[in-house]
Amino acid sequence: MGPMLALAGMTIQRQVTYRIATLSGLATNIFFGLLRASVMVALYTGFATANGLSPDTMLMRGMSMRQAVDFTGITQAIIVYMALFGWWEFMDQVRTGDIGSELLKPMNLYVSWLARDIGRALAGLAMRGAPILLVFVLLFGTRLPKTIEHWLTFALAMMLGLWVSFGWRFLLNLFSFWTVEVRGIGRAVFGFAYMFSGFLMPLRFMPDWIRALAWATPFPATITVPVDAFLGVNTPQEMAGYLLIQALWGLVLALACQVVMRRGLRKLVIQGG
Amino acid sequence: MPLVLRLIGVQLRAQMQYRASFWIDVFGTFVLQITGIVAILGGLSTFGAVAGWTISEVAFLYGMVEISFGLMDMIFSGFDPPWFSNLVKQGQFTQLLLRPVGLWTQVLGSAFLLRRLARVGQGALVLVVALSQLQVEWTLVKALYLPLVIAGQVMCYGALFVVGSAIVFWTIDSVEAINILTYGSTEMTMYPMTVYPDWLRNIFTFAVPTIFMNYFPALYFLGKPDPLGFPAFAPFIAPFVGVAMLIFSIGVFRIGLRHYQGTGT
Numbered sequence: 001m002g003p004m005l006a007l008a009g010m011t012i013q014r015q016v017t018y019r020i021a022t023l024s025g026l027a028t029n030i031f032f033g034l035l036r037a038s039v040m041v042a043l044y045t046g047f048a049t050a051n052g053l054s055p056d057t058m059l060m061r062g063m064s065m066r067q068a069v070d071f072t073g074i075t076q077a078i079i080v081y082m083a084l085f086g087w088w089e090f091m092d093q094v095r096t097g098d099i100g101s102e103l104l105k106p107m108n109l110y111v112s113w114l115a116r117d118i119g120r121a122l123a124g125l126a127m128r129g130a131p132i133l134l135v136f137v138l139l140f141g142t143r144l145p146k147t148i149e150h151w152l153t154f155a156l157a158m159m160l161g162l163w164v165s166f167g168w169r170f171l172l173n174l175f176s177f178w179t180v181e182v183r184g185i186g187r188a189v190f191g192f193a194y195m196f197s198g199f200l201m202p203l204r205f206m207p208d209w210i211r212a213l214a215w216a217t218p219f220p221a222t223i224t225v226p227v228d229a230f231l232g233v234n235t236p237q238e239m240a241g242y243l244l245i246q247a248l249w250g251l252v253l254a255l256a257c258q259v260v261m262r263r264g265l266r267k268l269v270i271q272g273g
Numbered sequence: 274m275p276l277v278l279r280l281i282g283v284q285l286r287a288q289m290q291y292r293a294s295f296w297i298d299v300f301g302t303f304v305l306q307i308t309g310i311v312a313i314l315g316g317l318s319t320f321g322a323v324a325g326w327t328i329s330e331v332a333f334l335y336g337m338v339e340i341s342f343g344l345m346d347m348i349f350s351g352f353d354p355p356w357f358s359n360l361v362k363q364g365q366f367t368q369l370l371l372r373p374v375g376l377w378t379q380v381l382g383s384a385f386l387l388r389r390l391a392r393v394g395q396g397a398l399v400l401v402v403a404l405s406q407l408q409v410e411w412t413l414v415k416a417l418y419l420p421l422v423i424a425g426q427v428m429c430y431g432a433l434f435v436v437g438s439a440i441v442f443w444t445i446d447s448v449e450a451i452n453i454l455t456y457g458s459t460e461m462t463m464y465p466m467t468v469y470p471d472w473l474r475n476i477f478t479f480a481v482p483t484i485f486m487n488y489f490p491a492l493y494f495l496g497k498p499d500p501l502g503f504p505a506f507a508p509f510i511a512p513f514v515g516v517a518m519l520i521f522s523i524g525v526f527r528i529g530l531r532h533y534q535g536t537g538t
Binding site for chain 2: 020021024025027028032034036038039042043044046047050060061066175183184185186187188190191192194195200201202205206207210265
């Protein structure tokens, strides 16, 4: 546990150093959150007016307008935590050859990178996530979970979600052992992650065929489950099922990473010094 | 042949050396963009409309802005703020100043990312699908005006890139907040502007006039009434606004340049 903590701590420190970048990024997140919240309000009021309903009381597939607006805030808040916009650190290490010194350390690669990713994610949560959420609470009245159980469920869904998120990102990066073209293909994978995770639009609003496809991938476990846990839109039974799905994906991806890693390391040739 | 075209030619030849890599990149970018719009339109379809605009009409807005932004992103690759920031940080920009060739030629010629065509392609695809669903009453004027609107948008977003790069003269690092103006404008103008609160729409009307680039021209093409009560010429000023913004951005860039003293690299 010692080295894992040290690695996580160092990554946190690295992120805290860039304060202006953080402020500037915060402004960007708030702006995009504002745009998406406006669209949600327009969607609900438009639908309610057309169907003689009240936008404040109507539900769209079990989600109220209030929750849809809160959705835009919480998704903006966890972008950095879940590294939704790309993560190529491991690939870069393989390309530059820095992976060589990495391999000398007496630690499983998956474990040491998971530790670093947890540090990266926690720093992102503190520096980006929490301020964004605070601003949304102040500007848009976003409602935070009220009970201890609600917070704990959310926290658990966030932890498991990060484990799944790291799993697929690391697996993708591992393919840099075989080809230097990971970034191009990776971009397509990140595209599917946007679409199927329920980041751009809640999955429940999607047509059935997209939802069916999405739940066959690990991506909803990274965004939809934590976000739904935050919003409290599910029954406890549904939530328990979701958490189980997260745990299974985390495990499956961890095993897949170990297998692919072992194969990759066997054929790895370090280029130069 | 003008030097800038020769420089771009060099860029293109270099990029096509790694053909497989190039096409994989194009494929990746295409998928990244198309999945995004499928998710958004899929979500909108459950509600049926946004502020009185059908899904196809929103797709029209999206197609127009994506084609324009993709073209701009390719032509103005050299002024993409993170790229420009690297030129400044690594001292290459100082080298450009020493050469007896125009600065614009060199910066525009320093990068020309052909793979941005992927974004143009997916925008065009969405636009064609949208038009096939919409009953647009085409006239000669409309057909002639459409490319001018796209040109206007290219200049408008190009101007935002140039301003973003000019800021680098002070900040050295590119400032992520400039994304609000560049990527933010594209996301914003893919929805009808009446979706937004008045204060926000006013900013993008009077401070950064992107409302005239996509929303008003779309009202004209789709034959929709203007709920904001603007003068009748509002849909037709997109090309002029584009030119004006580009001129303004060049001014800002010049001021920044005067401020620039090198980074010691």
